[in-house]
Amino acid sequence: MAYSDKDISKDAVIVNELGLHARSAAKIAEIARHAKSNVWIIKGSEKVDAKSIIDMLTLGCTKGSNITIKIDYQPDIEVLDRIVRLVESGFGE
Amino acid sequence: MSDTQTREIILQGIGAAPGICVGKAYLVDKEGVxxxxxxxxxxxxxxxxxxxxxxxxxxxxxxxxxxxxxxxxxxxxxxxxxxxxxxxxxxxxxxxxxxxxxxxxxxxxxxxxxxxxxxxxxxxxxxxxxxxxxxxxxxxxxxxxxxxxxTGAGTVDIKGITKRVILVAADLSPADTSQIQLENIMGFITDRGGITSHTGIIARTLEIPAVLGLEHSTHVIRNDDIIVVDGSSGEVIVHPSEETLVKFVKRRLKYEAFRAAILKGSHFPAKTIDGVTVSIMGNIELPEEVVSVRDNGGDGIGLYRTEFQYMSRLVFPNESELFDKYRDVIEVMSPKPVTIRTLDINGDKAISDSRHDDEENPALGLRGIRYCLKKPDIFKTQLRAILRAAAFGNVRVMFPMICCFGEILAAKQMFREAAGALEKEGARLNREIEIGIMIEVPSAVVIADLMAEEVDFFSIGTNDLIQYSLAIDRGNKYTSHLYHPLHPAIIRMLKQVSDVAKEKKIKLFMCGEMAGDPFNLPILLALGIDELSMNPQSIPVIKRMIRSLKAADTEMLLKEILKQKTSSDIMELLNNAYGDLVSEVMNGQMAVSSANQRAIQS
Structure with a gap:
């Protein structure tokens, strides 16, 4: 875990009407699944696992929420970028 | 967990539909957790x-x-x-x-x-x-x-029950009960619910014994256990002994003999000793129940609940589906009247299509006429089906949950629009039908005199009227004991509505549970209610009771009742005057909706 102490994260805003709901969380989880290490979604002081829909739902992100997407392992950077693009596109809804 | 328990266990619940059955338990383990x-x-x-x-x-x-x-x-x-x-x-x-x-x-x-x-x-x-x-x-x-x-239970598919069983469940939703092959159900047992819960109503109309509000039955009873259900006394016996079985089989024979005896006179009109005739009607939910109303001697349908066709499906029924069902009922009853209540979605009758409409408190939410006025397409589809079916018999339409004067005007406007559109299309219809409203919200009682100007009849829905007036959730086992039809406030409200109906010369009906309990009958007779509508199997008992009453006597009693301060005072007065007659009419059988009698006994 050579990169574990190196924080790699990006901020994003939830723009779609329904917020980070079950369908959109499922889309994030689908991308995060390909990461080799952990992918986190952070909102305020809460940090949840981006590979778990249930965990993401517990954040209760409504439209306009600011979130941070964070990875633990640098080679997962592509996963990070894809998630940010997905969130910013309003999950293609 | 394979210990085989064979000791007899007696459970006491609320007898919600009379009758006795013995059979094998079938657990609907919806809440397997x-x-x-x-x-x-x-x-x-x-x-x-x-x-x-x-x-x-x-x-x-x-x-x-x-x-x-x-x-x-x-x-x-x-x-x-x-x-x-x-x-x-x-x-x-x-x-x-x-x-x-x-x-x-x-x-x-x-x-x-x-x-x-x-x-x-x-x-x-x-x-x-x-x-x-x-x-x-x-x-x-x-x-x-x-x-x-x-648990290896497989998919618990109520649809798939193929043998005759007694259904045991924590609770049954209307969607569940609509899936059941009812001919395979001998009895109902649930942990939750009371006399006026949906399962209770279904069980009574279909004359299937039911004991509800048992709390722990799903923990005690296992699949295929032999159980006895006495829907009259509220007893459930698990693993009955030989003696118990003999006792209940005797009880069942006695009950059946009694039913047969009172059925004999039920096709004649219900006329009091002093010549007052009251029409005794049936409440139905499924079109098939119309047969039960006819067989029990009903003088018509006083309440045709139309929600069933909207439940447990993904799309709303179309006009022709509705028309077919309505026409079936109307033709079977013709020339007797069929009173169709328009869609009255409420808390426990959710259409699957509207599952997104989260409501904290559905009983106070978008239901009845409120829903229909908000969804004109759905409402007009139903009105069109009613108007077309009305050409085949004697039909009335009534709107539920009316609480404001404007709602009547808006509903009637939609009715006229639906009729006008049908006429333009050259469809066969009958628009000259009576239009009435349910009186089931306290505000409607208070402004009944205004509302009477716009309608042909009132039908008092006592279940909701009591629930809304006394702030009691009738499906809540913690408060259901506070549900008193004979609360002085309720009696006074009924009196007020009855006075308005007489003054404005419109017809007055009642279609709640209260109408089917012989114990309440003297009051209802004194109020001059023209039609009482009830679960079909209550019709013979009520007719028999009316034939033993004198309307003039009941009017005297009502004067006294209106002076009373508590429901127990009122019950005592009624009990002193008519208690013996009630038990005679019911043949010593504590049956049907005996909430009042239960309250007296306790």
Missing amino acids: NVVRRYAVPEDLLQNEKNRFRTAVKKAREELIKIISESSKEFQEHTNILETHLILLKDKMLYDKIIENIEQDKINAEWALKKVVSNLQSVFKNMSDPYFRERASDIVHVADRIMRNL
Whole structure:
């Protein structure tokens, strides 16, 4: 875990009407699944696992929420970028 | 858990539909999570336990994939939900957590599942946004599916019951009961619910014995246990002894003989000793029940609840489907009247299509006429079907949940528009039908004099009127004992409505549970109610009772009753004057909706 102490994260805003709901969380989880290490979604002081829909739902992100997407392992950077693009596109809804 | 318990167990619940049956239990384990027990799993079998869980998830996954592939494109929204469920099955917070729990706590998979799910539920229940709060139910659905596969119960499919059984459930929703092949059900037993719950009403109309509000029956009773259900006394006996069986078989024969005896006179009019005739009508929910009304000697249908065709389906019924059902009922009853109540969606009768409309308090929410006026398309479709069916017999239409004057005008306007459109299309219809409203909200009682100007009749829906006036949820077992039809406030409200109806010369009907209880009859007679509508099997008893009464006497009694301060004072007055007659009419049988008698006994 050579990169574990190196924080790699990006901020994003939830723009779609329904917020980070079950369908959109499922889309994030689908991308995060390909990461080799952990992918986190952070909102305020809460940090949840981006590979778990249930965990993401517990954040209760409504439209306009600011979130941070964070990875633990640098080679997962592509996963990070894809998630940010997905969130910013309003999950293609 | 294989100990075979054969000791006789007696459970006491609320007798919600009279009659006695003996048969095998069939558990509808909808809330399987609740009947799960915890047991320790030895170290060497933990791997086995985890595999058992994995297999259950795999089967659940296959089931979901099958359901999704069989769903048509029209139900895309529904399919989307199921696809989310599919992903949830393997969610770390659920799947991995459960495996972890089995391993760490050395417990059975069922208990681990239950534990993880209830933790998740509490997280979601505390969320402020209703959308996210509701997601707990998705997790529960997914968990239930895994649980059914774990316990080997298979998919509990009420539709698939093929042998004659007694249904045992924590609770039955209207959607559940609409799926049941009723000819296979000998009796109902539920842990929740009371006399006026949906299951109670269904059981009474179909004359299936039912004991509800048993609290723990689903914990005590197991599949295929032999049980006795006495829907008159509220007793349920699990593993009955020989003597008990003999006792109840005798009781059943006596009850059946009594039913046969009172049925004999039921086809004649109900006329008091001093010559006052009251029409005794039936309430129905399923078109098939019309036969029961006719066989029991009903003078018509006083309440045709139309929600059933809208339930447990994904799209609203179309005009021709509705028309066919209405026409069936109307033709069977013709020339006797059929009073059709327009759609009255409420708390426990949710259309699957409107599942997104989350309401904190559905009883005070968008139901009845409020819903219909907001959804003119759905309302007009129903009105068109009624107008067309009205050409085939004697029909009246009534609007539920009216609380404002404007609602009557708006509903009548839609009625006229529907009729006008049909005429333009050259359809066969009858628009000269009587239009009435349900009096079931206190505000409607207060301005009944204004409302009377716009309608041909009032029909008092006592169940809701009592619920709204006394602030009692009739399905809540903690408050159902406070549900008093004979509360002085209720009697005064009835008097007020009756005075208005007489003054404005419109007809007055009653179609709640209160109308079917012989104990209340003297009051209803004194109020001059023209028609009483009730569950079909109550008709013969009520007719018999009316023939033993003198309207003039009841009017004297009502004067006294209106002076009383409490419901028990009123019950005592009634009991002193008519208690003996009631028990004679009912042949010493505590049956039908005996909420009042129960209150006296306690």
